[in-house]
Amino acid sequence: MSESAFSHLSLAEPLSRAVAEMGYESMTPIQAQAIPVVLTGRDVMGAAQTGTGKTAAFSLPLLQRMLKHENASTSPARHPVRALVLLPTRELADQVAQQIKLYAKYTNLRSAVVFGGMDMKPQTAELKRGVEVLVATPGRLLDHIEAKNAVLNQVEYVVLDEADRMLDIGFLPDLQRILSYLPKQRTTLLFSATFSPEIKRLASSYLQDPVTIEVSRPNTTASTVEQHFYSVVDDDKRRAVRQIVRQRGITQAFVFVNSKLGCARLARSLEREGMNTTALHGDKSQDERLKALDAFKKGEVDLLVATDVAARGLDIKDVPAVFNFDVPFNAEDYIHRIGRTGRAGASGLAVTLVSPSDTRLMADLEKLLKRKIEIEPLEFDDERPRGRINDGRRTWRERGEDDDRAAPVRTEERRRDGRSASAPKDPFFDQPYEPPPREEAPAWEANAKPATRSISANIKPKRKVAALFKAEQ
Numbered sequence: 001m002s003e004s005a006f007s008h009l010s011l012a013e014p015l016s017r018a019v020a021e022m023g024y025e026s027m028t029p030i031q032a033q034a035i036p037v038v039l040t041g042r043d044v045m046g047a048a049q050t051g052t053g054k055t056a057a058f059s060l061p062l063l064q065r066m067l068k069h070e071n072a073s074t075s076p077a078r079h080p081v082r083a084l085v086l087l088p089t090r091e092l093a094d095q096v097a098q099q100i101k102l103y104a105k106y107t108n109l110r111s112a113v114v115f116g117g118m119d120m121k122p123q124t125a126e127l128k129r130g131v132e133v134l135v136a137t138p139g140r141l142l143d144h145i146e147a148k149n150a151v152l153n154q155v156e157y158v159v160l161d162e163a164d165r166m167l168d169i170g171f172l173p174d175l176q177r178i179l180s181y182l183p184k185q186r187t188t189l190l191f192s193a194t195f196s197p198e199i200k201r202l203a204s205s206y207l208q209d210p211v212t213i214e215v216s217r218p219n220t221t222a223s224t225v226e227q228h229f230y231s232v233v234d235d236d237k238r239r240a241v242r243q244i245v246r247q248r249g250i251t252q253a254f255v256f257v258n259s260k261l262g263c264a265r266l267a268r269s270l271e272r273e274g275m276n277t278t279a280l281h282g283d284k285s286q287d288e289r290l291k292a293l294d295a296f297k298k299g300e301v302d303l304l305v306a307t308d309v310a311a312r313g314l315d316i317k318d319v320p321a322v323f324n325f326d327v328p329f330n331a332e333d334y335i336h337r338i339g340r341t342g343r344a345g346a347s348g349l350a351v352t353l354v355s356p357s358d359t360r361l362m363a364d365l366e367k368l369l370k371r372k373i374e375i376e377p378l379e380f381d382d383e384r385p386r387g388r389i390n391d392g393r394r395t396w397r398e399r400g401e402d403d404d405r406a407a408p409v410r411t412e413e414r415r416r417d418g419r420s421a422s423a424p425k426d427p428f429f430d431q432p433y434e435p436p437p438r439e440e441a442p443a444w445e446a447n448a449k450p451a452t453r454s455i456s457a458n459i460k461p462k463r464k465v466a467a468l469f470k471a472e473q
């Protein structure tokens, strides 16, 4: 029997039955490390991303520990909230809640999810009936706390999932406020893609003597992603997508853009040009977003144009290709974006379209990836005359040399380096993820406002999301 078999854990029968039904054969690295620790009741600080199996890593041991409270009573008082799972986005909350429901299906433990953009009434009714595991986005949870629908004084376990993204979106004051409602005696689990200074400070404020667990991105994911950076002027980018999709016979792809406005506009243009496209961004209603996601999952649409916030952590596996229509503002988002493809051993293609104005962003990305990036020219294969000659490699180098903030990419250096960005293997991904060093004070410390608020964060998504994109929105 494998060292990482679930049977080593002695999970209660209802939980191991659910796990067996899910078809899981062995634990993923984060599960093998985190489950035994959480079973002991220790706090955990875990560096792991969505796609590593972290939902089961925290929910299985929490459910196991809560089984002692399990009961079939219909009285709400017998089903107080004992575990709280906080996530940054509606889609993630929905996804995690669905998984928890599956793991708990043979127990009498109840779970529910609350997030903004949906009518509060059905959520209120569910909360009033009593739930042991509550999955929530921070803003909507505060609405329910204020309306006295959610009482959190019996919470024993808190999970701050995708904590780095919650801070990015500006949820720190909401998190502080929520945590102030919880009993001091509790187990706190924090999961984050990175351990930035902000995350470390959050952990030191709210976790007690945590066990740190770090898992690298699965090597199979990373090393099977073929990465290309093509120099393409903005006006030619849609054409580039169409050509690559056609030439490579790509059936489905994510197309990442940097702004909500650009997202909707690009999806409309691609659709007009005959590509079966939908958009996923924060300005869509919850219903529209879930529909878009569902249509993509069912294969009814070929291209899903998305912003980083909307797409982060979505459980969509085996997307054959990812296009970075815009070079991400935040270099770390490159890692998240291309993590959508090449999962589970499947090979994937990640194409980044680099325009001459992306010099600084590309320099940031080189710094993060710790290697030179080769920008390839893209030859268009149709006859249609174009306005510009796409000698992108030269354009890129010239811009780089003009701009002393950027690290110019020189052919000689590349030759000396002996590496090529188009090679599918990338040693960066075989290492545990390390954020770039930062000297300035954590933004949330400097800007942290008193934890007061009048209405839900989810009612004002624009301002929160705008914080990510600053002037571009």
Ligand code: AMP
Pocket: 023, 024, 025, 026, 027, 028, 031, 049, 050, 051, 052, 053, 054, 055, 056, 315
């Ligand atoms: P997560 O990172 O928790 O979002 O999980 C990503 C995907 O991996 C989900 O679809 C899970 O159902 C799946 N998964 C989680 N644990 C395992 C496992 N031990 N074996 C196979 N698949 C798993």
